Amino acid sequence: MNAELQTPETAVQDAVAAVASYLEQHEHKQLLRFITCGSVDDGKSTLIGRLLHDTKLLLDDQLAALEADSRRHGTQNGQIDFALLVDGLQAEREQGITIDVAYRFFSTDQRKFIVADCPGHEQYTRNMATGASTADLAIVLVDARKGLLTQTRRHSYIVSLLGIRHVVLAVNKMDLVDHDESVFARIAEDYRALAAQLGIANVTAIPLSALNGDNMLERSARMPWYAGPTLLEHLETVDASHARKDLGLRMPVQWVCRPDQNFRGFAGTLVSGAARVGDEIVALPSGRRSKIARIVTGDGDLEVAIVGQAVTLTLEDEIDISRGDVIAAGGAPAQVADQFAAHVLWMGEQALLPGRPYWLKIGARTVGASVTEIKHRVDVNTQDHLAAKHLELNEVGYCNLHLDQPVAFEAYADSRELGAFILIDRQTNGTVAAGTLDFALRRAANIHWQHLEVDKAARARSLGQSPRCVWFTGLSGSGKSTVANLVEKRLAALGLHTYILDGDNVRHGLNKDLGFSEEDRVENIRRVAEVSKLMVDAGLIVLVSFISPFRAERQMARELFEGDEFVEVFVDTPLAVAEGRDVKGLYAKARAGKIPNFTGIDSPYEAPESPELRLDTVAHSPEALAEAVVQRILGQG
Numbered sequence: 096m097n098a099e100l101q102t103p104e105t106a107v108q109d110a111v112a113a114v115a116s117y118l119e120q121h122e123h124k125q126l127l128r129f130i131t132c133g134s135v136d137d138g139k140s141t142l143i144g145r146l147l148h149d150t151k152l153l154l155d156d157q158l159a160a161l162e163a164d165s166r167r168h169g170t171q172n173g174q175i176d177f178a179l180l181v182d183g184l185q186a187e188r189e190q191g192i193t194i195d196v197a198y199r200f201f202s203t204d205q206r207k208f209i210v211a212d213c214p215g216h217e218q219y220t221r222n223m224a225t226g227a228s229t230a231d232l233a234i235v236l237v238d239a240r241k242g243l244l245t246q247t248r249r250h251s252y253i254v255s256l257l258g259i260r261h262v263v264l265a266v267n268k269m270d271l272v273d274h275d276e277s278v279f280a281r282i283a284e285d286y287r288a289l290a291a292q293l294g295i296a297n298v299t300a301i302p303l304s305a306l307n308g309d310n311m312l313e314r315s316a317r318m319p320w321y322a323g324p325t326l327l328e329h330l331e332t333v334d335a336s337h338a339r340k341d342l343g344l345r346m347p348v349q350w351v352c353r354p355d356q357n358f359r360g361f362a363g364t365l366v367s368g369a370a371r372v373g374d375e376i377v378a379l380p381s382g383r384r385s386k387i388a389r390i391v392t393g394d395g396d397l398e399v400a401i402v403g404q405a406v407t408l409t410l411e412d413e414i415d416i417s418r419g420d421v422i423a424a425g426g427a428p429a430q431v432a433d434q435f436a437a438h439v440l441w442m443g444e445q446a447l448l449p450g451r452p453y454w455l456k457i458g459a460r461t462v463g464a465s466v467t468e469i470k471h472r473v474d475v476n477t478q479d480h481l482a483a484k485h486l487e488l489n490e491v492g493y494c495n496l497h498l499d500q501p502v503a504f505e506a507y508a509d510s511r512e513l514g515a516f517i518l519i520d521r522q523t524n525g526t527v528a529a530g531t532l533d534f535a536l537r538r539a540a541n542i543h544w545q546h547l548e549v550d551k552a553a554r555a556r557s558l559g560q561s562p563r564c565v566w567f568t569g570l571s572g573s574g575k576s577t578v579a580n581l582v583e584k585r586l587a588a589l590g591l592h593t594y595i596l597d598g599d600n601v602r603h604g605l606n607k608d609l610g611f612s613e614e615d616r617v618e619n620i621r622r623v624a625e626v627s628k629l630m631v632d633a634g635l636i637v638l639v640s641f642i643s644p645f646r647a648e649r650q651m652a653r654e655l656f657e658g659d660e661f662v663e664v665f666v667d668t669p670l671a672v673a674e675g676r677d678v679k680g681l682y683a684k685a686r687a688g689k690i691p692n693f694t695g696i697d698s699p700y701e702a703p704e705s706p707e708l709r710l711d712t713v714a715h716s717p718e719a720l721a722e723a724v725v726q727r728i729l730g731q732g
């Protein structure tokens with residue numbers, strides 16, 4: 096089903112209530128979350144249908160009523176998306192991602208189950224990652240006649256990437272191979288070899304016929320050679336507890352609760368370890384220490400809270416802790432870093448470009464982040480490592496990440512809660528990637544800021560001016576250089592200290608290694624923005640004249656500066672006019688197909704939405720426009 100944003104509030108609230116009541120009804124039973132990987136051809140729908148039908152515990156009346164309700168409210172396909180509610184993926188929903196994952200509930204006397212059904216078609220990766228992110232087990236379906244397919248390898252790779260520890264290899268359609276033991280044995284052996292390569296430790300292979308019900312709920316008389324459990328037996332008994340490394344207390348702070356002057360509590364769910372009154376804790380990333388004073392819950396205070404419990408902690412000392420911080424065991428704190436090696440599973444329609452700023456959300460914290468390097472791309476079908484300059488939709492890359500500020504984290508292998516992150520596009524606020532942290536890169540910790548005696552203010556004073564970064568953006572031939580040159584002449588005449596950074600010139604030196612692909616333009620602008628920041632720090636008025644076609648990088652440049660230092664000047668010239676001027680004959684060449692990726696022709700230009708100045712080069716002369724810019728710089732415009 097499609098999880099579209101337009102689901103009405105009321106339907107969402109009803110669904111939350113229904114899910115809560117479902118979980119409550121079966122509260123005493125252990126919950127197993129699993130995903131099914133495979134295609135309709137492999138018999139996936141039949142397998143799920145049979146499990147749901149034969150256990151005779153399909154969605155109860157209440158949930159059926161809810162579905163009717165959601166139909167009335169016009170949710171896609173008339174189905175409710177329990178997925179996002181149950182799995183705490185509300186964040187993704189808020190971020191506007193569309194996910195094709197259907198979640199179903201059923202239960203037996205032993206256990207309750209939530210199954211995420213991910214489509215097997217080509218747009219698989221992000222759907223599967225979404226379904227798999229909270230799963231304890233994956234059923235990988237294989238058609239007995241076909242054996243392992245590329246798709247089996249792809250699904251298994253993602254299963255391993257997301258740290259699912261249990262795989263059931265369901266060798267289906269055994270009836271079509273005469274229930275032949277040797278066929279099953281060969282496929283199981285092939286798969287064990289693949290699982291070993293991927294580091295999947297627990298594989299249970301079961302020969303099945305989902306259509307006939309063989310080895311589904313009951314043992315099949317047609318395969319007497321098989322001595323293992325039926326599918327349902329296995330699902331009911333597999334040890335699915337999150338036996339991850341015990342890291343000690345970890346509680347990401349969801350919110351700070353301060354009803355009055357006398358009470359200051361930190362609310363959250365323990366994702367590891369235990370909290371006891373009197374235990375020493377450390378707040379991260381700040382590193383401040385205190386002791387637990389009280390463990391408050393709706394049902395009164397506790398002496399001890401354990402992993403999975405939602406509580407509010409109060410501390411003995413007034414230390415500064417905010418939403419997104421992590422409270423950890425004093426003797427075994429979480430790691431803190433701002434540079435990481437991580438797997439990134441790209442879900443954006445626009446490619447991931449190294450250097451471009453995104454938001455990174457980890458636990459309850461959101462910080463600015465960028466990919467500094469794509470070490471390699473992983474071919475999800477073969478697990479081969481390939482060189483890559485960017486990542487396209489559904490691609491997985493192993494990347495170095497840089498964060499604007501340090502965060503508390505754990506390796507994903509040790510903690511899903513503190514090792515998983517999403518990347519959010521800063522322009523659209525949509526989720527564009529899911530990722531798993533591998534380890535911290537220590538380099539950052541060894542580079543310190545050098546304290547300098549003479550600062551920007553002192554340099555500006557001695558130059559007798561207010562430093563500025565005046566950023567001209569516009570199409571090739573729009574008039575950026577012409578106007579910037581006139582502006583510099585006027586400023587120089589007034590005795591001011593200036594410098595022009597022009598695309599054509601900088602590309603001959605500092606940036607001579609860069610071309611005009613999207614990723615090279617991002618890097619081009621990133622370097623120029625950093626250089627202009629240094630020049631502003633030196634007290635200069637810098638005139639930057641680059642096409643700078645992307646909003647994201649102009650925004651990044653803007654954020655490097657303080658207050659009104661950054662002045663964005665949109666040199667607004669229609670494409671037809673710039674092309675008509677064709678000062679360098681480049682448009683003619685581009686139209687003739689001799690220059691690929693030419694801005695405005697076959698490479699995009701994203702016009703500024705709210706620049707400080709917009710110059711209409713059709714209506715005004717270069718001199719008049721330069722005058723307007725000078726006035727603005729001098730604070731008189």
Ligand SMILES: Nc1ncnc2c1ncn2[C@@H]1O[C@H](COP(=O)(O)OS(=O)(=O)O)[C@@H](OP(=O)(O)O)[C@H]1O
Binds near residue numbers: 598615619620640692
């Ligand atoms: N494919 C393609 N697209 C756009 N421009 C091209 C291209 N190839 C060469 N040129 C010449 O390079 C100048 C633009 O460089 P910039 O560094 O300003 O470009 S960008 O900001 O990285 O997009 C630009 O200079 P201006 O005309 O002064 O803008 C062109 O002369």
Ligand SMILES: Nc1ncnc2c1ncn2[C@@H]1O[C@H](COP(=O)(O)OP(=O)(O)O)[C@@H](O)[C@H]1O
Binds near residue numbers: 574716
């Ligand atoms: N109002 C105007 N402002 C700036 N340039 C103009 C204007 N009217 C005509 N032009 C001409 O347009 C061309 C702009 O080229 P240039 O300044 O090199 O653009 P860019 O640096 O944006 O590529 C110049 O030949 C300039 O004389």
